[in-house]
Amino acid sequence: xxxxxxxxxxxxxxxxxxxxxxxxxxxxxxxxxxxxxxxxxxxxxxxxxxxxxxxxxxxxxxxxxxxxxxxxxxxxxxxxxxxxxxxxxxxxxxxxxxxxxxxxxxxxxxxxxxxxxxxxxxxxxxxxxxxxxxxxxxxxxxxxxxxxxxxxxxxxxxxxxxxxxxxxxxxxxxxxxxxxxxxxxxxxxxxxxxxxxxxxxxxxxxxxxxxxxxxxxxxxxxxxxxxxxxxxxxxxxxxxxxxxxxxxxxxxxxxxxxxxxxxxxxxxxxxxxxxxxxxxxxxxxxxxxxxxxxxxxxxxxxxxxxxxxxxxxxxxxxxxxxxxxxxxxxxxxxxxxxx
Numbered sequence: 123x124x125x126x127x128x129x130x131x132x133x134x135x136x137x138x139x140x141x142x143x144x145x146x147x148x149x150x151x152x153x154x155x156x157x158x159x160x161x162x163x164x165x166x167x168x169x170x171x172x173x174x175x176x177x178x179x180x181x182x183x184x185x186x187x188x189x190x191x192x193x194x195x196x197x198x199x200x201x202x203x204x205x206x207x208x209x210x211x212x213x214x215x216x217x218x219x220x221x222x223x224x225x226x227x228x229x230x231x232x233x234x235x236x237x238x239x240x241x242x243x244x245x246x247x248x249x250x251x252x253x254x255x256x257x258x259x260x261x262x263x264x265x266x267x268x269x270x271x272x273x274x275x276x277x278x279x280x281x282x283x284x285x286x287x288x289x290x291x292x293x294x295x296x297x298x299x300x301x302x303x304x305x306x307x308x309x310x311x312x313x314x315x316x317x318x319x320x321x322x323x324x325x326x327x328x329x330x331x332x333x334x335x336x337x338x339x340x341x342x343x344x345x346x347x348x349x350x351x352x353x354x355x356x357x358x359x360x361x362x363x364x365x366x367x368x369x370x371x372x373x374x375x376x377x378x379x380x381x382x383x384x385x386x387x388x389x390x391x392x393x394x395x396x397x398x399x400x401x402x403x404x405x406x407x408x409x410x411x412x413x414x415x416x417x418x419x420x421x422x423x424x425x426x427x428x429x430x431x432x433x434x435x436x437x438x439x440x441x442x443x444x445x446x447x448x449x450x451x452x453x454x455x456x457x458x459x460x461x
Contacts, residue, residue: 148258155247164189166318169311173416175453184241193325212325218419221334223398228405229412238272246284275449358454362386389440396435415453
């Protein structure tokens with residue numbers, strides 16, 4: 123009886139020891155992540171991004187191409203295919219393309235190194251490695267990290283949960299949370315191809331613009347011919363700030379709406395119909411930095427944030443707001459709401 127008992131105790135000890143040896147520690151995973159980023163030649167990925175910052179969830183499809191060290195192509199479309207933008211980085215700079223309007227803007231920027239990007243694998247790994255106090259757990263199939271963020275509006279969205287596949291460390295899901303730990307942005311990866319091959323013109327501006335327009339002819343026609351400007355209001359609220367004036371002007375290009383918000387802080391929001399340009403062979407150089415709003419890419423410079431959404435140009439201007447507040451307000455201007 124005693125021998126049987128000792129046998130089972132020894133067996134349980136051996137099984138437990140083997141299981142412990144097979145499970146990687148947090149430091150093992152961190153080392154493996156660092157090595158993967160350092161040695162990979164690039165990747166292609168597909169993901170679904172859901173934003174909770176408007177009156178209802180907004181869903182977008184993202185296609186990400188990265189060729190190490192500095193070539194990027196991020197293709198962003200919403201589920202209805204009526205919002206489409208692309209971010210390119212090549213040897214000539216950083217470009218934001220809006221195919222429906224035939225517009226191409228060029229930034230002298232170090233994007234994406236200037237801030238983390240929730241859909242870029244190397245940004246996620248950088249955030250994990252940078253947070254010495256990150257929470258870590260291992261489930262049956264995944265490694266899960268909870269870390270601080272380094273996004274443009276990190277004060278509003280201070281933490282994130284990053285889920286990785288145990289087998290090959292591919293990203294599975296990223297959830298970005300507000301100060302109350304409520305999910306505000308979720309990215310779910312459906313496909314990742316490591317060390318992918320790219321055509322010679324994969325990151326060329328003109329080639330990508332032409333290809334995008336051919337693939338989205340209906341979108342181009344609809345946006346270019348849009349007549350009415352749907353008036354949109356920000357749903358993000360600042361304490362002591364309210365809409366005090368709304369004016370409508372008639373211009374040579376149609377209607378322009380100017381909203382003035384005042385109180386403890388003040389800002390102005392302008393919106394008017396966007397117009398397609400006849401040719402996109404020349405990119406317009408923009409001062410400032412590209413800002414990822416989730417549903418669109420804007421430009422931030424000297425107290426002004428500009429972006430285009432569903433055929434409407436927006437300008438948000440303020441000398442009082444922080445950049446985090448401006449991004450939060452811009453992200454909430456996504457639909458018609460009551461004032």
